[in-house]
Amino acid sequence: MRPGCRQAPRALRDASTRFGWLGESTGTKGFFDVEAGHTFLAGKRMVDAGDVDVSLDEGVTRARITQHASKIVERGSLLASIGGDHSVSFPLIAAFERYAPLTIVLFDAHLDYRDRFLGLEHTNNSPFRRASELPFVNRIVTIGARGIKSTDLEYRESLSRGNLVITANAVADRNIDSIATDIGELGNYYVSLDIDGSFYRPRNGESRG
Ligand SMILES: [Mn+2]
Structure with a gap:
């Protein structure tokens, strides 16, 4: 049974145990990727920093996420955070103040830029709207x-703030270099990858999510 994204951290840990022996045998020598013909992460150490405890009060949970993420970011480590739903992105981004000005690169079918959803300020529809206010x-x-x-409102509000929206069709149709030119220099950036951030062109009748 796959009841929701809260299971993702555990599922990824389970899946990663298949590769545990690789890390053991190579230490910090990195990982050779046969397709890239390149060794990645040489000299780097990867640490599972555990889970953030979830409170019944979601405001407390958000504060804990920022607190835990800050400890990792402040020591200059690269933070990779996995799951729950997209609402975790706002408290995570809040930990990156030292990297101001920060650009957010979001691979997602959705903008997640609503001001309010069902009257609520913090949901998985709003993390980047809240982040835009930092x-x-x-x-x-x-x-x-x-x-x-x-919604057309969140789309217009995002553009009017100076954000850039590149559609899935544009990615499928256009030369990647011309898209990179549109994006321009990023400076410091935070990457968020949603599970539906894909660029293939759906066939007729296929769900577009
Ligand atoms: Mn999405």
């Missing part, structure tokens, strides 16, 4: 927008 966030580049779940 004084050190420069702009948001959304890549792969598609489907009908983003």
Whole structure:
């Protein structure tokens, strides 16, 4: 049974045990990728920093996420955070103040930029709207927008703030270099990858999510 994204951290840990012996045998020598013909992460150490405890009060949970992420970011480590749903992105981004001005690169079918959802300020529909209100966030580049779940209001509000939205069709149709030119220099950036951030062109009748 796969009841929800809260299971993701555990599922990824389970899956990663298949590769545990690789890390053991290579230590910090890195990982050779046969397709890239390159060794990645040489000299780097990867640490599972555990889970953030979830409170019944979601405001407390958000504060804990920022607190835990800050400890990792402040020591200059690269933070990779996995799961729950997209609402975790706002408290995570809040930990990156030292990297101001910060650009957010979002691979997602949706903008997740609603001001309010069902009257609520913090949901998985709003993390990048809340992030856009942080004084050190420069702009948001959304890549792969598609489907009908983003509203015209959030789209217009995002653009009027100076954010960039590149649709999934544009990624499929256009030369990647010309898209990179549109995006321009990123400076410091935070990457968020949603599970539906894909660029293939759906066939007729296929769900667009
Ligand atoms: Mn999404």
